[in-house]
Amino acid sequence: MAGRRLPFTSPSTPLHGRDQPLSVSPQTGEKKLLSAISGLSRQLTQFAADVNQQFTLVNSRLLSMEDRLAALESKNCVEETNSKKRRRVHNPKIAEALRRLHNSETNSMHYEPEQRVTSPHNEGVTSHLLRAMSASPDFHDADHDDIVSACKTYYETVRRNFRYKQPDLALQAEAVKSSARSRARRKRLIEARQSVLGEDEVGIWKCATIDLMSDEEDCIVGGVSGWIVKPPSFRSQELTELCATLQSRLEATPKYRATHHRRFRSGSNLERAPLDTYSSEDENRCFMVL
Known part of the structure; x- marks a missing residue:
């Protein structure tokens, strides 16, 4: 009709690019972002649980090591205290009797100064001397630890005399003797x-x-x-x-x-x-x- 314009619509023109509705792209992006954040959160939660488990395990091992170390230090302190106590309770009577027994002609077992006091041979000598001293009426009631301590002390004397007889220690031995004599x-x-x-x-x-x-x-x-x-x-x-x-x-x-x-x-x-x-x-x- 004259004077009137009819509305015109393109048959099916596709929408491209920025001509698309604005609500389509943000919704899809948000979903992807929320999905990524959710996955990352789950990973962090699992990672934190794993780390916590590892820390718990490490702490447990450290506590176990500390307990072992404390027990070892306590044992060493007790042994050191007992050793010093045996040294302080030195009995001249036991020491002299032990020296005579060790050097007597009837004794067939003597300390070997070339070996350690804990060597099988020297341990055997200590056991032999302990039995002989304990069987003596004079030392029947003597404490075995005091006798063993006296044995080890006499072994040190035997070893020291042996070392001082070596040519390279002759001057040192003479100096020690001179100092002891002077004192x-x-x-x-x-x-x-x-x-x-x-x-x-x-x-x-x-x-x-x-x-x-x-x-x-x-x-x-x-x-x-x-x-x-x-x-x-x-x-x-x-x-x-x-x-x-x-x-x-x-x-x-x-x-x-x-x-x-x-x-x-x-x-x-x-x-x-x-x-x-x-x-x-x-x-x-x-x-x-x-």
Whole structure:
């Protein structure tokens, strides 16, 4: 009809690209995104469960290791304490009887110093000595641990003597013997001087130790056997004067002169470092201030 326009629709024109409705692509993308997030979440949950299980297993093993370590340390402490206790309970009577038994002509089993104390042979010697000592009426009631400890101590003596007889240790052995002999003489000297100590001299003598006594070295002067006396260089003058006073009292006794060598004073002091520890008060009284 004139003056009117009819609506026109294309038969079936396809929609392409950005001409498509906007609601189609976002819905599909969101579904894919939600599906990916859900899958990732499940994976993370499984991964966390696996990690937690592994951590639980590791912690369980660590706790087991800690328990074992604590048990081992406790055992070592007990063994060390028992070992030290046996050492402290050293019985000179057992030690002397054991030495005589080991070295007697009737004993056919002796320690082999070339081998360890735990070797089959030396273990057998220890068992033999233990049975023999336990069978003795004098040691019937003795503790077996004390006897075993004495056996091991004597084995160490046998091994030490064996090692010191080796050519490469001859000088070391002589040095050890000389040091032990010198210390024994200083010990005897301090005990002898203390026996003639006066009441007014006790104060300074409290700090006197074996290391503060003079060394006595064997010598022959003018055909007379005696000792060269070398006082330590770190000893104070006050203690040195007291030692001289006490020594004069000893030598005034005929019995002491008859049983001790003559003492010759050398011109120099002995350069020997003190081995013991002292308090500050002791240092002020007994040590020379350098």
